[in-house]
Amino acid sequence: MSEGPYTHQAADTAYHFVKSALAKGHEVPRVFFYHDGVNVSSRLSVPPQDERHIQKNWSELAQEHGIDLVVCIAAAQRRGLLDANEAERQGKDANNIAEGFRISGLGQLIEMGIQTDRLVTFGD
Amino acid sequence: MSNIKKFLYVNRKAPYGTIYALESLEVVLIGAAFDQDVSLAFLDDGVFQLTKGQDTGAIGVKNFSPTFRALGDYDVTKLFVERESLEERGLSEGDLQEIVYEDEDDDWAEKPSIKIVSRAEMADIMSGQDVVLSF
Amino acid sequence: MSTLHTVNKSPFTNGALLSCLKHCKPGDAVLLIEDGVYGALAGSSVAGAVSDSLEDVTLYVLGGDASARGLDDGKVLSGAKTVGYDGFVDLVVDHARTQAWL
Numbered sequence: 001m002s003e004g005p006y007t008h009q010a011a012d013t014a015y016h017f018v019k020s021a022l023a024k025g026h027e028v029p030r031v032f033f034y035h036d037g038v039n040v041s042s043r044l045s046v047p048p049q050d051e052r053h054i055q056k057n058w059s060e061l062a063q064e065h066g067i068d069l070v071v072c073i074a075a076a077q078r079r080g081l082l083d084a085n086e087a088e089r090q091g092k093d094a095n096n097i098a099e100g101f102r103i104s105g106l107g108q109l110i111e112m113g114i115q116t117d118r119l120v121t122f123g124d
Numbered sequence: 125m126s127n128i129k130k131f132l133y134v135n136r137k138a139p140y141g142t143i144y145a146l147e148s149l150e151v152v153l154i155g156a157a158f159d160q161d162v163s164l165a166f167l168d169d170g171v172f173q174l175t176k177g178q179d180t181g182a183i184g185v186k187n188f189s190p191t192f193r194a195l196g197d198y199d200v201t202k203l204f205v206e207r208e209s210l211e212e213r214g215l216s217e218g219d220l221q222e223i224v225y226e227d228e229d230d231d232w233a234e235k236p237s238i239k240i241v242s243r244a245e246m247a248d249i250m251s252g253q254d255v256v257l258s259f
Numbered sequence: 260m261s262t263l264h265t266v267n268k269s270p271f272t273n274g275a276l277l278s279c280l281k282h283c284k285p286g287d288a289v290l291l292i293e294d295g296v297y298g299a300l301a302g303s304s305v306a307g308a309v310s311d312s313l314e315d316v317t318l319y320v321l322g323g324d325a326s327a328r329g330l331d332d333g334k335v336l337s338g339a340k341t342v343g344y345d346g347f348v349d350l351v352v353d354h355a356r357t358q359a360w361l
Contacts, residue, residue: 002259002361009293009324010267016323020344026352035147074150106154113255114129114158118351121258121359124267134358136278144361168278247282251262256358 002123004036005054006047011040014122015057022065029116030068031058032109033101035123038076041069043098059100069101070108129254130161135170137259139189140180145173146188148259153191156198163253164195167206167246171213174205174220174238189221196225201237208243260355261286267293267361270305275360277308285315288350290342292321296330299339306336313338321347 003010018028033040045055062069071081076097077090083103087095097103113119133152139145155162166174173189180187195201203223210216223237241249250256264287270276276298279289289312291298298309299320309318313336320330322341332341342350351357 013267013292013321013324016344017347021348021351024345024348026348034151035143075147106151107157109151109257110131110155110158110160113131113257114127114160118357119255119257120265120351120357121361123258123359123361136275136361167282168274243281247284250282250358251284251287253356256262256356258359258361 001031001033001037001040002035002121004039005045007036008124010122010124011037011054011058012052015054015061017120017122018067019061022061028065028067030070030108030112031062032112033069033071034075034106034109036079037123038071038079038081041071041076041081041098041101042096044096055098059098062100070104071097071101072109073103073105076103128159128161130163130252131155131255131257132163132165132250132253134165134167134250134256134258135173136168138169138172139178140183140185144259145170146186148257149188149191151257151259152195152200153198156195156200162200163202163204163249164200165204165206165246165249167209167243169213171205171209171215171220174203174223175215176219176221193221193223195223196237199225201225201227201235203238204241204246204249205238206243206246207240210240261288263287263350263354263357264289265357265359266291266295266298267359269294269297270309271297271303277305279360280308280312280316283312283316287315288317288319288354290319290321290347290350291339292324292347296320296325296328299325299335300330301334301336310336310338319346319350 005011083097084095137144178189224234226232268275318339
């Protein structure tokens with residue numbers, strides 16, 4: 001998932017795709033967030049009540065189906081997304097990664113390419 | 125059973141205007157540690173990533189074009205550049221930086237990493253992959 | 260085995276669709292999603308190029324994206340097939356690899 005939420009439709013398309021794949025009985029072990037896609041993981045997002053909540057949708061889907069939501073650490077740090085550990089390590093006064101997401105390296109993407117039958121990219 | 129998969133990194137975007145080219149290269153560098161069969165494809169505006177003479181001093185952004193020349197050290201030695209994409213942009217192979225690797229199977233002879241291919245050959249390369257990562 | 264190509268850009272502002280079609284192999288499928296669905300418009304300036312490629316390649320349109328943009332079946336090239344997200348998943352399964360033309 002390589003594009004940010006709301007500006008671009010990619011995070012929505014990916015979400016609907018993953019939901020459909022799961023409904024059909026496929027396994028979706030991991031979603032890797034890269035480029036501006038890392039912005040999906042911010043728990044500080046507050047969309048209007050009558051709009052879809054992209055981060056929350058992903059967190060809930062992940063919790064329900066055990067999907068590993070991985071946010072690329074290099075891409076995330078550039079864009080100001082830190083989990084509690086990283087915030088402490090970098091001496092920052094806040095962290096903002098939502099529940100269900102975790103920060104890790106690009107190897108997590110390559111690993112999925114090796115281990116899974118299919119890899120699908122959503123982005124801009 | 126072989127665990128080696130064929131990975132293709134498809135680069136279709138120009139550098140600097142957006143971050144895709146740089147962050148693609150970062151994936152390639154990390155991915156190199158996984159000992160897979162890696163190729164890079166440069167087509168459409170992606171061919172601009174490999175041009176000579178990039179100088180980013182005035183825009184305050186890191187010039188990452190020299191990094192392509194280090195790919196050989198990571199055993200990334202197959203950089204396919206599409207001829208039609210070059211021609212459409214008024215470019216030829218001479219406008220690209222020289223990128224070489226040392227072939228350990230041939231007494232460490234220096235060989236070019238860039239291979240200019242036709243659009244039809246590029247389509248064949250794409251269709252022969254296990255995993256295609258697009259940037 | 261064949262490839263599923265996804266295109267999410269309008270062909271009127273971006274070359275992704277035409278580039279994709281030039282790199283398809285016989286038996287491949289092209290799925291138009293997001294703004295890519297405009298590439299299936301009948302009577303457009305790219306409709307000829309898209310139709311010509313349909314001899315070798317199957318063209319799909321993500322129905323939800325077409326509906327959202329007011330593209331009903333009457334506005335879409337007759338050779339294009341409409342699928343839902345579940346059809347998208349099946350296409351990914353039915354082809355050896357998926358290549359996104361971002």
